Amino acid sequence: MTPASLDPAFLAAFRAGTLTEDQADLFLNRDPLEVRFLLLQLSAAIAGSGQPGPHTPSGSVPPYLKPSAKSRSAKVGAQPGHPGHTRPTPTRIDRRETHQLPACPCCHGPLQRTGRTRTRLVEDLPDDLRSEVVEHTIHRDWCPACRKQVEPTVPDALPKCTLGHSAVALAAWLHYGLGTTTRQIVDVFNGHLQLKVSEGGLTEIWHRLAAVLTPWYEQIHRECLAASVLHADETGWRVKGHTWWLWCATTPASTYYWIDDNRGHDSLNQFFAEEFAVVLVTDFWRAYDAFAPRSQKCWAHLLRDVAALDDRPSESRAAFAPPDLANVDFLGSRITTRREPATGL
DSSP: OBTTBOOHHHHHHHHHTOOOHHHHHHHHSSOHHHHHHHHHHHHHHHHHHTSOOTTOOGGGSOGGGSOOOOOOOSOSSOOTTSOOOOOOOOSOOOOOOOOOOSSOTTTOOOOOOOOOOOOOOOOOOOTTOOOOOOOOOOOOEEETTTTEEEOOOOTTBOTTOSSBHHHHHHHHIIIIITOOOHHHHHHIIIIISOOOOOHHHHHHHHHHHHHHHHHHHHHHHHHHHTSSEEEEEEEEEEETTEEEEEEEEEOSSOEEEEEESOOSHHHHHHHOOSOOOOEEEEOSOGGGGGGOSEEEEOHHHHHHHHHHHTTSOHHHHHHHOTTTHHHHHHHHHHHHHHHSOOOOO
């Protein structure tokens, strides 16, 4: 250990909590000024270790460490010359109303009628928005060949479900598509839609819906494994206040999601349960390497790592990629150059 730097073995043992008495004595048997200098270095090294890296998922970064959002400098709306985006004009009119002032709203004097008018279209939900209750009479007949009673299936609802398909689909979309809480969905259904539901009832219905959709879910899994090229990634996902992981495997035609509390091989074993010959495109998270006989790393992540090297000290850069560091820098500069528009052509 020199006055200019900390011993890497000492720093690793300090971080891991395995510092020995000999290492502590060696550190303290120095000039007081040198010890003070090294303690400052140690403090900076420990503080820097908590900073998120380029591959740290957003869900794992504390809010106070995230950078502030960049202010939007561009003008809101479509670019000049581009068509605007507005709500389409309704194709039907259900009710008409006429509005006319009996007197001037400023001086309350009489008005001279001009015959001029303008129209304004307003879309709204009716005050008496109510659910529809349908009673289904199901005939139960006897089959002498099978020696049992048979009856037709009601097509408008899941088995043993008192809510119709539209209500079930709306509740599932609000919860899983938009992230609305179960309590909020109950408030919307019981209040605005006047359809009485409970949190437990919604959860039970969603379990029945999942059982119906499971074959399609498994089919998407098989399609991903049969693809020639497969992209995979993962990000943090909060479950009851704890960090889990949302995994994603996608092709141009299919996207497969699963949530697990593990970010390593155990979670990937669930997806790669069958043999596959796909080219796996991922970032540099090491858990993917064991499942990829043929792999392609993401160029965006590579360029991000190359840019992060500029902020590292020289000895850290050498430890990152000693033999190929110059080639990586050169490759990054070439890719960045190719992004710039060509001139003089």
